[in-house]
Amino acid sequence: MALIVQKYGGTSVGSVERIKNVARRVIKWADAGHQVVVVVSAMSGETNRLIALAREIQPEPDPRELDVVAATGEQVTIGLLAMALKALGRDARSYTGAQVGVHTDSAHTKARIESIDEQRIRDDLAQGRVVVVAGFQGIDAQGNITTLGRGGSDTSGVALAAALGADECQIYTDVDGVYTTDPRVVAEASKLATITFEEMLEMASLGSKVLQIRSVEFAGKYRVRLRVLSSLTPWDVPLEQEMRSGTLITFEEDQQMERAVVSGIAFARDEAKITVVGVPDRPGIAYQILSAVGGANIEVDMIVQNQSVAGYTDFSFTVGRGDYARALDILKTGVQSHIGAKDIIGDPKACKVSIVGVGMRSHAGVASTMFRTLSEEGINIQMISTSEIKVSVLIDEKYLELAVRALHKAFDLDAAA
Numbered sequence: 318m319a320l321i322v323q324k325y326g327g328t329s330v331g332s333v334e335r336i337k338n339v340a341r342r343v344i345k346w347a348d349a350g351h352q353v354v355v356v357v358s359a360m361s362g363e364t365n366r367l368i369a370l371a372r373e374i375q376p377e378p379d380p381r382e383l384d385v386v387a388a389t390g391e392q393v394t395i396g397l398l399a400m401a402l403k404a405l406g407r408d409a410r411s412y413t414g415a416q417v418g419v420h421t422d423s424a425h426t427k428a429r430i431e432s433i434d435e436q437r438i439r440d441d442l443a444q445g446r447v448v449v450v451a452g453f454q455g456i457d458a459q460g461n462i463t464t465l466g467r468g469g470s471d472t473s474g475v476a477l478a479a480a481l482g483a484d485e486c487q488i489y490t491d492v493d494g495v496y497t498t499d500p501r502v503v504a505e506a507s508k509l510a511t512i513t514f515e516e517m518l519e520m521a522s523l524g525s526k527v528l529q530i531r532s533v534e535f536a537g538k539y540r541v542r543l544r545v546l547s548s549l550t551p552w553d554v555p556l557e558q559e560m561r562s563g564t565l566i567t568f569e570e571d572q573q574m575e576r577a578v579v580s581g582i583a584f585a586r587d588e589a590k591i592t593v594v595g596v597p598d599r600p601g602i603a604y605q606i607l608s609a610v611g612g613a614n615i616e617v618d619m620i621v622q623n624q625s626v627a628g629y630t631d632f633s634f635t636v637g638r639g640d641y642a643r644a645l646d647i648l649k650t651g652v653q654s655h656i657g658a659k660d661i662i663g664d665p666k667a668c669k670v671s672i673v674g675v676g677m678r679s680h681a682g683v684a685s686t687m688f689r690t691l692s693e694e695g696i697n698i699q700m701i702s703t704s705e706i707k708v709s710v711l712i713d714e715k716y717l718e719l720a721v722r723a724l725h726k727a728f729d730l731d732a733a734a
Contacts, residue, residue, distance in 0.1 A: 319484035320442070321346060324356040324452065324474030328491040329548035330394050331361035340401035342552040343447055347407060349556050352442045354481065356452045356474040357398060359390025380425035384464045388413070391451035399449045409447040412437070419455035419473065421463045428455060428463035430472065433480040450477060468529025475532045479539035486541050488528065493547035494564035495520070495527050497730040498582040502721050505731040509580065511565045516580050516673050519707045523583035523671040533566070542567055578676035578683055579728040582721050588618070588667045589641035590699060590711060592633040593648065595659025598625040602656055606632055609652045615640040619669070619702045619711055633700060635711060641665045667699065668717045671709040672724060684708050690727040696720055
């Protein structure tokens with residue numbers, strides 16, 4: 318018997334019929350003797366609807382009150398799922414985040430979990446119940462309802478699995494696992510049977526949308542085995558088959574065979590490049606540029622500083638496309654004259670393509686293969702950044718799909734198992 322935490326996203330519980338199918342799937346696991354805790358999101362589109370209602374009342378909603386409104390979406394889902402389980406003869410009990418003691422800080426709309434009091438859940442599991450918990454929410458030290466922000470339900474599921482010492486946290490979504498790249502771009506993309514936390518974290522940070530970064534970070538920190546599965550498959554698939562399906566996200570030392578050099582290709586379309594031209598090459602210049610941008614809560618990604626020529630250099634970096642105009646304005650109005658830069662230029666139509674794989678640690682020539690492949694396709698590299706297990710390049714947006722397809726083939730991912 319295992320203790321399993323299952324998390325179902327908004328699409329998975331997007332209708333009454335889908336909620337009933339979730340209940341049937343949960344009962345299949347429970348009938349096999351497993352203890353099951355289910356974490357659910359609001360029904361698909363419901364959180365957006367609630368936030369839109371709040372903004373009709375107050376264009377910039379009070380964060381505390383917005384959390385009160387937004388948290389009701391999950392409350393509906395837990396009640397409906399508990400009813401569906403009971404209607405099928407399985408005892409169940411639903412809880413909000415506050416009721417099971419998901420304690421957070423007080424950063425409304427983007428709170429972070431500090432601790433979980435799991436005793437109430439353990440008591441119910443001991444009595445044979447399925448426990449259904451609202452994801453995305455908790456309670457702060459003052460008793461205020463809080464929400465965890467983007468990806469909050471995934472984080473809730475992983476946090477509960479960590480607190481309970483679960484054997485596995487299963488993330489049910491509308492895709493059936495983690496692929497070598499987006500199948501909508503490369504038809505030959507293959508589903509990965511396993512991937513390491515390091516690789517998944519890089520993939521998530523570089524553009525893969527299967528899991529949110531916070532949940533992967535949490536799982537890696539607390540050593541929670543994650544499995545990504547599809548809730549849109551028939552609920553009555555044999556349990557033995559379902560237990561081996563999807564993609565298992567685990568630890569490098571758990572891998573039974575030597576890893577492929579590259580496990581996947583990630584990409585992000587919404588990149589923009591800014592270059593500060595003709596900057597005096599002296600200590601503190603990089604700080605003055607980036608502190609102005611960071612002070613406006615704009616995240617900077619790739620950074621390149623050119624070689625100094627006659628005491629001047631060019632300083633380039635990337636930001637999200639949505640922040641491009643604001644970052645450019647900050648630099649032109651508040652930084653350029655102060656640091657003595659000759660010009661501020663930019664390109665709002667760039668994209669980032671990355672290769673990821675723990676196998677890079679033990680294989681030489683990976684970057685050169687990437688650069689040769691892009692060169693053969695006539696794709697110019699504007700910027701490069703690397704880590705121990707990834708290489709990212711910035712290229713013109715119009716070449717994104719060509720680059721991804723070419724790299725996928727160059728690293729033999731079309732044949733990945």
